[in-house]
Amino acid sequence: MMEFFSPIIFVVILGVLALASLFCFIFYKKSVRDRSILKEIFEGSTSARLVTDIRDKTVFFNIAFEDLCEKEEKPSLSAIKRLLLQNQSDDAVKDRLNALIDNARRGHEDILEVQTSSDNGEIRWYRLSAQPVAGWLGTVHWRLDNVTERLTVETVVRDEREKLVDFTDHAPVGFYAMNEEGRFTFVNATFARWLGNDIDSLLNDGFLHSYLVNPPTDANAYDLKKEGGARQIVELQIKGPAGRVFRASINQSVVIESENKVRVRGVVHDLTSQQEMRQALKDSEDRFRRFFEEAPLGIAILDRNLEVVDSNAKLSMLLNGTVDEIEGRGFMSFVPEKDQGQVQKLFDDIQGKDSITDLINIELLVSGSDDLVAVQIYASALTGDHIAIRVFDRTEQKTLEAQVTQSQKMQAVGQLAGGIAHDFNNLLTAMIGFCDLLLLRHKAGDPSFNDIMQIKQNSNRAANLVRQLLAFSRQQQLKPKILDVAETLIELSHLIRRLIGMQIDLDIIHGADLFDVKVDEGQLEQVLVNLAVNARDAMDGKGELTVETENTVTKKLKKVMNDVMPAGEWVAIHVKDTGSGIDEETLDHIFEPFFTTKKIGEGTGLGLATVYGIIRQTGGYINVESHIDKGTCFTVFLPRHVLKDGEKEVEVVKDNENKETTEDLTGVATILLVEDEDAVRMFSARALSNKGYQVLEADCGESALEVVAQHGGEIDIIVTDVIMPEIDGPTMAKKVLEEYPDMPIIFVSGYTEDRFEDELGDKSHFLPKPFSLQQLAAKVKDVLKSA
Numbered sequence: 001m002m003e004f005f006s007p008i009i010f011v012v013i014l015g016v017l018a019l020a021s022l023f024c025f026i027f028y029k030k031s032v033r034d035r036s037i038l039k040e041i042f043e044g045s046t047s048a049r050l051v052t053d054i055r056d057k058t059v060f061f062n063i064a065f066e067d068l069c070e071k072e073e074k075p076s077l078s079a080i081k082r083l084l085l086q087n088q089s090d091d092a093v094k095d096r097l098n099a100l101i102d103n104a105r106r107g108h109e110d111i112l113e114v115q116t117s118s119d120n121g122e123i124r125w126y127r128l129s130a131q132p133v134a135g136w137l138g139t140v141h142w143r144l145d146n147v148t149e150r151l152t153v154e155t156v157v158r159d160e161r162e163k164l165v166d167f168t169d170h171a172p173v174g175f176y177a178m179n180e181e182g183r184f185t186f187v188n189a190t191f192a193r194w195l196g197n198d199i200d201s202l203l204n205d206g207f208l209h210s211y212l213v214n215p216p217t218d219a220n221a222y223d224l225k226k227e228g229g230a231r232q233i234v235e236l237q238i239k240g241p242a243g244r245v246f247r248a249s250i251n252q253s254v255v256i257e258s259e260n261k262v263r264v265r266g267v268v269h270d271l272t273s274q275q276e277m278r279q280a281l282k283d284s285e286d287r288f289r290r291f292f293e294e295a296p297l298g299i300a301i302l303d304r305n306l307e308v309v310d311s312n313a314k315l316s317m318l319l320n321g322t323v324d325e326i327e328g329r330g331f332m333s334f335v336p337e338k339d340q341g342q343v344q345k346l347f348d349d350i351q352g353k354d355s356i357t358d359l360i361n362i363e364l365l366v367s368g369s370d371d372l373v374a375v376q377i378y379a380s381a382l383t384g385d386h387i388a389i390r391v392f393d394r395t396e397q398k399t400l401e402a403q404v405t406q407s408q409k410m411q412a413v414g415q416l417a418g419g420i421a422h423d424f425n426n427l428l429t430a431m432i433g434f435c436d437l438l439l440l441r442h443k444a445g446d447p448s449f450n451d452i453m454q455i456k457q458n459s460n461r462a463a464n465l466v467r468q469l470l471a472f473s474r475q476q477q478l479k480p481k482i483l484d485v486a487e488t489l490i491e492l493s494h495l496i497r498r499l500i501g502m503q504i505d506l507d508i509i510h511g512a513d514l515f516d517v518k519v520d521e522g523q524l525e526q527v528l529v530n531l532a533v534n535a536r537d538a539m540d541g542k543g544e545l546t547v548e549t550e551n552t553v554t555k556k557l558k559k560v561m562n563d564v565m566p567a568g569e570w571v572a573i574h575v576k577d578t579g580s581g582i583d584e585e586t587l588d589h590i591f592e593p594f595f596t597t598k599k600i601g602e603g604t605g606l607g608l609a610t611v612y613g614i615i616r617q618t619g620g621y622i623n624v625e626s627h628i629d630k631g632t633c634f635t636v637f638l639p640r641h642v643l644k645d646g647e648k649e650v651e652v653v654k655d656n657e658n659k660e661t662t663e664d665l666t667g668v669a670t671i672l673l674v675e676d677e678d679a680v681r682m683f684s685a686r687a688l689s690n691k692g693y694q695v696l697e698a699d700c701g702e703s704a705l706e707v708v709a710q711h712g713g714e715i716d717i718i719v720t721d722v723i724m725p726e727i728d729g730p731t732m733a734k735k736v737l738e739e740y741p742d743m744p745i746i747f748v749s750g751y752t753e754d755r756f757e758d759e760l761g762d763k764s765h766f767l768p769k770p771f772s773l774q775q776l777a778a779k780v781k782d783v784l785k786s787a
Helices: 002-044 063-068 077-084 091-105 148-169 189-195 199-205 271-288 313-318 337-350 395-441 449-472 485-500 521-538 607-617 678-690 701-711 729-739 773-786
Strands: 048-052 058-061 110-117 123-132 140-146 174-178 184-187 231-239 245-256 262-270 298-302 308-311 360-365 372-382 386-393 480-483 504-509 517-520 543-554 558-560 563-565 568-577 621-627 631-639 670-674 694-698 717-721 745-749 764-768
Touching: 048 063, 048 077, 063 077, 077 091, 077 110, 077 123, 077 140, 091 110, 091 123, 091 140, 123 148, 148 189, 174 189, 184 189, 184 199, 189 199, 189 231, 189 262, 245 271, 262 271, 298 313, 313 386, 337 360, 337 372, 372 395, 395 449, 395 678, 395 773, 480 485, 480 521, 485 504, 485 521, 485 543, 517 521, 517 631, 521 543, 521 568, 521 607, 521 631, 558 621, 607 621, 670 678, 670 701, 678 694, 678 717, 678 773, 694 701, 701 717, 701 729, 717 729, 717 773, 729 745, 745 773, 764 773
Parallel strands: 504 543, 670 694, 670 717, 717 745, 745 764
Antiparallel strands: 048 058, 048 140, 110 123, 123 140, 174 184, 174 262, 231 245, 245 262, 298 308, 298 386, 360 372, 372 386, 480 517, 543 568, 558 563, 568 631, 621 631
């Protein structure tokens, strides 16, 4: 049996030996391959590498490490020590190197940068890193890098940065930066010196507004003027050291970044020493040119042929081009032909001079188009027949000037219209009142009844015209309440359809979830009717009229016509027609009073002026977009009304002065009637006397005070006009209330109630002119009941 199995066992043993040999061969090949890969990695590294064992004996090194060693020295840890400690006099370096070696032997990674010097004085920097090899106790992988070039570059960059800071601190102008809180985040030494403070204090506790003599009110903490803006150029007074105040010109740019973060940069010129600053600026212009690349003004250098040889990014932005497109071109190519003589004279005058000439205001052509941009140009001569120009963007300034001019014109006409309306209201009050008195004696069927009614009806028509004048001058009586614009449009749509006719298609598109607004419903309806009628006339009775509503949110200032609409939430009402459109010249005057393109007798020119007045008094804005033969779109922006605590969604108008009543209006009381207009006083006295009241009359505030002094205890109520010579109604009422604090007072006026609402107390009431006999009597009785 043993003899039978012996050959089999032998064969098995041979098989096992063969497999073992195969496995050993495969492992050997893999080990050789791994060592080859490792060697290629080490040899391919630009760093000098060395591996030592627990006895600091060299296990492996690459060619780069061998090159660091001298020929007579073998690659070892000692070679690293010799290299790093060569000509080293600092014992601290030796201690740090020995500590790194000890840490590496204990299995801790460490890094050390050492400065060395060769025998010839050449300075070098080496970076030594020690990395223990995991799983091999005491075995360390050493890596040595020559970092001289990198550290040299970093040193140069740091030195240049320090030079730039030094240049900035010694500049003849002030520089600052702020955040959205108006706190300084950067100031140069020049500006800090002008403010009489040190840089650290300004950066810790400095706010620009605290150094302004007259900081803007109701403005952002970083703004230099109330209306703000991305570019702000102002002259103002600044508080200096020891109570000194100096006038300065500030050119400030505001950049709004994400999450409402604000970055503000400004350049400050001390105008009290402008000549010295100009000279200093000329001497240092070339040195600071790069710094001014981010300045909020355009800068360019022109050669003797007036070609642009250098420019900054701001000038490219102004001219809507790139730096490459601007440079190399003749500057005159940006100047309109009509202004070239003026600009050429400017350049001729400064040739050979050292000072900056007076500025000139011109318009430059935008690159690649016929558009113009308004600018101010400063120019000065440089060495080598070169000219430096500084270009200030006047677009915003020019817009503001146009707005101020338009505002002044509209204000003057508004004051005139308001004054006329006030006087006319007195006449209408008398006319309507005496008609009411006549109607008491001439009932329906009397031959004079129709004549009297004609007078009263025409007086009421005149009263509507007065309301238009007051709407334009923003002085009409408003009864604002919270409205849903969609519901108002639904109720008004039937009237609009009748007004525009059957041949015009009316399409009303309601926005979803419209914001609430707080407006006078009647005035809003008047606005929409006026716009609809205006659209009907523009379409000659045929076309399409679309009224669309939507919510809109503005996150920054928006220019609408000659106004600037602030950021906020609005309900926008678009009234679009398919009419003939409006040309640009007409658009400039479209909201001016008495301006009309209609024929004589077809319009008063107050329609759109009234619309504008109503919308602006409501706190809204109106914009117009039009294209010839393509139609016009009027957009009304009404501010969103947010309900306050305790406020109801729908408010009830508290007064119903315009509602006729048939209730008993008689009464028994003593009334002091104060009115400087004789006709109005006569009518009112007779009207109240007919109702049973005892009336004491006064034609001015002084006379009223005399009557109160004689009959003070007998007087139950005072009815007084607001606008009177010498002592006006509110002033007179204040003096009466000092002695009789419970005295009820009714103010009557043709102006809106909110013009003197601060003068009205709890015992004061308001009745607008013109009023009828019944309205006056009803108001008096209501006030006496509530007293």
